[in-house]
Amino acid sequence: MSLSKDRSLNEQLAAELRGMVHPSRVLSDAASLVHYSRDLGPFESAPMPAIVVLAESVEEVQHSVRVAGLRRVAVVPRGAGTGLSGGAMALQGCIILSLERMNRILEIRPMDEMAVVEPGVINADLNTAVEPHGLMYAPDPASHRISTIGGNVATNAGGLRCAKYGVTRDSVLALDVVLADGTLIHTGHDTFKGVAGYDLTALFVGSEGTLGIIVGITVRLKYLPVRSRTLAAFFDDVPAAAAGVLAIGTARVQPAVLELLDGNTLQVLDSAYGSNLRRRGGSLLLIQTDGFGAEAEAEVVREALVNLGASVSAESGGEAERLLDLRRNARGDDVEDEFRVGEDVAVPRSKLVHYVAELERMARDHNVLLKVVAHAGDGNLHPTFWIRTSEGDAGLARLDSALDESIGAALALGGTITGEHGVGEYKLRWLSWEQGADLQRIQRGIKQLFDPHGILNPGRAIA
Amino acid sequence: MSLSKDRSLNEQLAAELRGMVHPSRVLSDAASLVHYSRDLGPFESAPMPAIVVLAESVEEVQHSVRVAGLRRVAVVPRGAGTGLSGGAMALQGCIILSLERMNRILEIRPMDEMAVVEPGVINADLNTAVEPHGLMYAPDPASHRISTIGGNVATNAGGLRCAKYGVTRDSVLALDVVLADGTLIHTGHDTFKGVAGYDLTALFVGSEGTLGIIVGITVRLKYLPVRSRTLAAFFDDVPAAAAGVLAIGTARVQPAVLELLDGNTLQVLDSAYGSNLRRRGGSLLLIQTDGFGAEAEAEVVREALVNLGASVSAESGGEAERLLDLRRNARGDDVEDEFRVGEDVAVPRSKLVHYVAELERMARDHNVLLKVVAHAGDGNLHPTFWIRTSEGDAGLARLDSALDESIGAALALGGTITGEHGVGEYKLRWLSWEQGADLQRIQRGIKQLFDPHGILNPGRAIA
Numbered sequence: 001m002s003l004s005k006d007r008s009l010n011e012q013l014a015a016e017l018r019g020m021v022h023p024s025r026v027l028s029d030a031a032s033l034v035h036y037s038r039d040l041g042p043f044e045s046a047p048m049p050a051i052v053v054l055a056e057s058v059e060e061v062q063h064s065v066r067v068a069g070l071r072r073v074a075v076v077p078r079g080a081g082t083g084l085s086g087g088a089m090a091l092q093g094c095i096i097l098s099l100e101r102m103n104r105i106l107e108i109r110p111m112d113e114m115a116v117v118e119p120g121v122i123n124a125d126l127n128t129a130v131e132p133h134g135l136m137y138a139p140d141p142a143s144h145r146i147s148t149i150g151g152n153v154a155t156n157a158g159g160l161r162c163a164k165y166g167v168t169r170d171s172v173l174a175l176d177v178v179l180a181d182g183t184l185i186h187t188g189h190d191t192f193k194g195v196a197g198y199d200l201t202a203l204f205v206g207s208e209g210t211l212g213i214i215v216g217i218t219v220r221l222k223y224l225p226v227r228s229r230t231l232a233a234f235f236d237d238v239p240a241a242a243a244g245v246l247a248i249g250t251a252r253v254q255p256a257v258l259e260l261l262d263g264n265t266l267q268v269l270d271s272a273y274g275s276n277l278r279r280r281g282g283s284l285l286l287i288q289t290d291g292f293g294a295e296a297e298a299e300v301v302r303e304a305l306v307n308l309g310a311s312v313s314a315e316s317g318g319e320a321e322r323l324l325d326l327r328r329n330a331r332g333d334d335v336e337d338e339f340r341v342g343e344d345v346a347v348p349r350s351k352l353v354h355y356v357a358e359l360e361r362m363a364r365d366h367n368v369l370l371k372v373v374a375h376a377g378d379g380n381l382h383p384t385f386w387i388r389t390s391e392g393d394a395g396l397a398r399l400d401s402a403l404d405e406s407i408g409a410a411l412a413l414g415g416t417i418t419g420e421h422g423v424g425e426y427k428l429r430w431l432s433w434e435q436g437a438d439l440q441r442i443q444r445g446i447k448q449l450f451d452p453h454g455i456l457n458p459g460r461a462i463a
Numbered sequence: 464m465s466l467s468k469d470r471s472l473n474e475q476l477a478a479e480l481r482g483m484v485h486p487s488r489v490l491s492d493a494a495s496l497v498h499y500s501r502d503l504g505p506f507e508s509a510p511m512p513a514i515v516v517l518a519e520s521v522e523e524v525q526h527s528v529r530v531a532g533l534r535r536v537a538v539v540p541r542g543a544g545t546g547l548s549g550g551a552m553a554l555q556g557c558i559i560l561s562l563e564r565m566n567r568i569l570e571i572r573p574m575d576e577m578a579v580v581e582p583g584v585i586n587a588d589l590n591t592a593v594e595p596h597g598l599m600y601a602p603d604p605a606s607h608r609i610s611t612i613g614g615n616v617a618t619n620a621g622g623l624r625c626a627k628y629g630v631t632r633d634s635v636l637a638l639d640v641v642l643a644d645g646t647l648i649h650t651g652h653d654t655f656k657g658v659a660g661y662d663l664t665a666l667f668v669g670s671e672g673t674l675g676i677i678v679g680i681t682v683r684l685k686y687l688p689v690r691s692r693t694l695a696a697f698f699d700d701v702p703a704a705a706a707g708v709l710a711i712g713t714a715r716v717q718p719a720v721l722e723l724l725d726g727n728t729l730q731v732l733d734s735a736y737g738s739n740l741r742r743r744g745g746s747l748l749l750i751q752t753d754g755f756g757a758e759a760e761a762e763v764v765r766e767a768l769v770n771l772g773a774s775v776s777a778e779s780g781g782e783a784e785r786l787l788d789l790r791r792n793a794r795g796d797d798v799e800d801e802f803r804v805g806e807d808v809a810v811p812r813s814k815l816v817h818y819v820a821e822l823e824r825m826a827r828d829h830n831v832l833l834k835v836v837a838h839a840g841d842g843n844l845h846p847t848f849w850i851r852t853s854e855g856d857a858g859l860a861r862l863d864s865a866l867d868e869s870i871g872a873a874l875a876l877g878g879t880i881t882g883e884h885g886v887g888e889y890k891l892r893w894l895s896w897e898q899g900a901d902l903q904r905i906q907r908g909i910k911q912l913f914d915p916h917g918i919l920n921p922g923r924a925i926a
């Protein structure tokens with residue numbers, strides 16, 4: 001098809017979309033197309049969408065999906081575009097359906113401990129809004145200040161305090177979803193418990209826009225902890241820190257946050273912030289306890305870790321809180337002359353030590369750089385492998401080999417290829433390593449059922 | 464079809480099943496058929512199965528399902544038969560596939576805080592087994608001493624401590640499932656977090672045996688609380704007790720247990736156990752806090768409830784614990800000369816008072832007896848309506864009218880027809896009141912995808 005024919009088709013498409021969506025929000029200028037073509041997945045370049053729609057209502061989403069269905073054009077739904085697996089990256093000639101302007105908090109019901117939001121609400125904004133009621137929205141991906149709840153739901157996002165408070169799915173009670181034919185449905189229940197019919201809500205959570213477009217989210221809120229205590233515990237090395245993780249479990253303390261940082265991560269933080277963490281230890285555990293037992297739990301944790309030889313920071317100094325803020329919000333990985341890929345595997349908790357040792361061996365074998373942080377309470381690791389961009393294709397090939405080996409090793413330990421980021425497009429190459437033909441057949445069947453013409457984010461999430 | 468032809472077909476079916484399952488576990492004697500025809504759902508009589516298979520292995524389940532598929536005979540999977548909605552009741556001429564003998568705890572992995580069990584393991588038995596490791600399996604339906612984990616998963620069973628620890632779904636990480644064609648699949652992940660592919664695990668949880676037969680369950684364990692405190696708070700009436708529930712929330716305490724009993728329930732307990740609860744108040748809240756903050760939380764709760772005028776029992780007396788045991792384990796509803804139906808709706812928490820008032824009005828209007836207990840922390844109510852059997856059909860008609868009205872009222876308040884018991888067969892009559900045609904169409908599509916010949920517990924769970 002010639003470029004000019006493409007263009008004329010796209011103009012027809014735009015005209016149809018503008019039939020309902022205000023023309024100022026149906027974008028086809030080059031800058032917009034480029035801007036909306038990418039998310040934060042590890043891709044060097046992205047295909048170009050045909051059109052970007054900035055939807056402001058359910059009806060506009062329905063109209064956009066219907067137009068796409070009639071013309072058999074792919075629709076890629078998108079929140080803030082902060083996804084790390086390429087699930088919101090454009091497909092060539094697609095409609096990017098941005099939900100970022102559907103950002104109203106529709107209801108806060110303090111006595112019911114629930115809220116209803118549009119998908120474009122920023123995670124942290126909901127927390128700000130419910131805080132005066134002594135409530136919180138628990139799922140807290142590291143991107144919580146910039147990512148949307150719709151995107152969090154689409155990827156079943158995790159975060160730091162999942163071990164205690166659960167992942168996104170555990171906080172979602174009901175969903176409003178626009179199906180591939182434009183039908184609007186309401187799944188789930190507006191109560192804490194409810195078991196009528198199949199759990200369609202859970203099916204949509206984490207489906208990455210491939211089964212329907214999420215346009216409304218009813219969430220359960222939890223009590224904002226009355227207080228919290230934060231500890232920083234330095235260990236000689238990762239095995240010692242991982243032993244600390246298990247010791248906390250043996251003491252039957254469920255921290256709200258339990259993060260492990262390896263020596264290289266400490267070094268990277270030192271370079272970025274002028275600290276001297278690496279000199280204080282080869283691995284760091286950051287622990288936050290919360291609730292009415294926060295002090296008692298922190299004391300039990302402190303004792304258990306000191307017994308293992310850790311150097312545990314005084315609680316009063318505020319240093320531990322600062323480190324946790326750093327961990328929570330530090331990005332700092334966008335170094336111009338390096339190419340980095342952050343991974344997101346999970347392994348059974350007891351396998352943390354072994355897996356990190358394996359990662360270190362792989363980094364040596366493949367001559368790539370490595371740092372590891374882990375939501376250790378969950379066994380969810382984010383190893384980052386990187387090379388200097390000056391190493392070119394040979395470096396990229398070594399990086400890819402290390403990545404492949406790291407995924408294979410996680411699976412061999414009973415792990416998964418993605419703990420919380422989603423498969424998106426990037427992790428499709430490993431999905432069949434984890435899930436056999438039977439599982440894939442079932443999932444294709446479900447996709448076919450919900451999206452017979454394959455217009456909803458095709459080629460993502462499932463193989 | 465004549466009875467003798469029926470019999471000869473059943474004999475062929477039995478012979479085929481005995482090709483793999485030991486003949487002593489393929490039952491067709493009248494006593495066995497009657498015994499396995501019923502669960503604890505509110506049905507006066509049950510259809511007769513053709514055959515009962517007491518499976519002892521995955522292979523036997525696969526064989527049974529394959530035989531059923533070839534002959535287009537319905538299979539009704541069954542755990543302990545303690546379901547309250549008739550989901551495990553026989554279908555005429557079906558194979559009852561009992562999984563009660565698949566009762567091995569296959570693995571306990573204390574460091575990973577996981578266990579793998581066969582479906583026939585009794586809920587309480589798993590808790591006994593993991594207790595020495597300082598761990599617990601959190602979901603605790605009132606039937607926990609007699610119900611199987613497989614049955615709990617099939618219904619997504621709730622229990623008393625769900626408000627804090629979640630329902631069954633929240634503790635299930637992975638499932639082994641035999642599909643309608645006999646294929647064995649493994650869904651989910653053996654890690655706390657995992658988002659690869661669609662959430663098939665959640666789809667099977669609560670599907671009541673209509674999508675596949677669950678033959679293996681990987682559960683997440685939680686820490687056994689280091690201590691707990693139990694309070695009993697007597698109020699003048701239900702509205703006062705419901706205000707107490709909200710006051711506990713305002714104090715940001717998440718109790719492990721928060722049960723509300725109305726005056727009639729206290730009276731029934733008094734009759735059964737010779738206590739004098741009803742004289743002490745018109746409604747009772749039973750509260751258990753647990754974990755490192757148990758005492759502090761109990762003190763905050765006590766103060767909040769005393770401020771509302773409640774009479775709160777001394778913590779040292781052990782009375783509160785005894786009352787909680789009573790609530791947890793009391794059945795006592797099997798009174799010979801009464802016909803009772805225990806309901807299982809859920810409403811938003813703030814609607815508890817209004818809903819109970821509505822229930823009381825309905826009981827008066829329809830001249831039926833009523834008592835109400837509620838997992839108040841969840842907004843999950845179990846009203847029991849009853850009549851004397853001597854009232855005959857007229858009484859039953861009044862009972863049915865009251866039930867219908869109670870369900871309609873729960874829905875009108877934003878509630879659901881079933882908080883934790885499942886739809887089974889009994890609640891099908893109300894399912895379309897809650898779920899519209901679009902939702903039902905999707906669910907039928909999923910059923911068709913998993914079970915094209917409709918042999919898996921047909922006519923249950925969905926319409």
